[in-house]
Amino acid sequence: ADEAVDERTLGSMLLAHDSGIKLLPAPEAFEEGELVTPRIVDLVWSPLQNMAPYIVIDAGNHFSEAVIPVLERSDAILLVLAPDLASVNSAYQALKIFGELGIEKEKIFLVLNNIFAESTLLPERIAQGLHHSLFAELPYDSLNFVRAINQGKPYLMIAPKSKGSVEFVKMAYNLTSQKSTEST
DSSP: OOOOOOHHHHHHHOEEOTTSOEEOOOOSSGGGGGGOOHHHHHHHHHHHHHHOSOOOOOOTTSOOTTHHHHHHHOSOEEEEEOSSHHHHHHHHHHHHHHHHHTOOGGGEEEEEEOOSSOOSSOHHHHHHHHTSOEEEEEOOOHHHHHHHHHHTOOHHHHSTTSHHHHHHHHHHHHHHHHHHHHOO
16 A cells, blocks of 8 residues: 555656746646546655655645645645635635644645735734634735736746745745754
């Protein structure tokens, strides 16, 4: 039961970006997504951990059979939400499900993504309503985010000196420094 995918095979599936980031892409067709099962997660988890010091997984916006083992194995879960009632309600529901799955509250980091130029929902009120502190707050910067998406480049490469990039770097530093102090 200690099966795993060979690192060389897995490495051949990774796409390398000029930034140094390597990406294991999602299935191309929607129907192929069903092929990603908990068994596949089991097979690739150890080799991925051996290949990179940090693994970032975009687990989407819903719970599936394959997402749950990823969440359970994760050192940190970034729960990204926008400052609107629908997003806050979704975050509330997600936090509830995390609790039901037995995922420790300390592993969950709320990230407020300001997708509007202005919002009537204040960050303090959102944190208070969710009974969970905000880990990071990304400033509104639709122009550079859209440029990054359209050019297929990381946001930090598009706008390296922006407030958003500063927040991303702080968030990464805080996550990685926390992990390195836990492992010592």
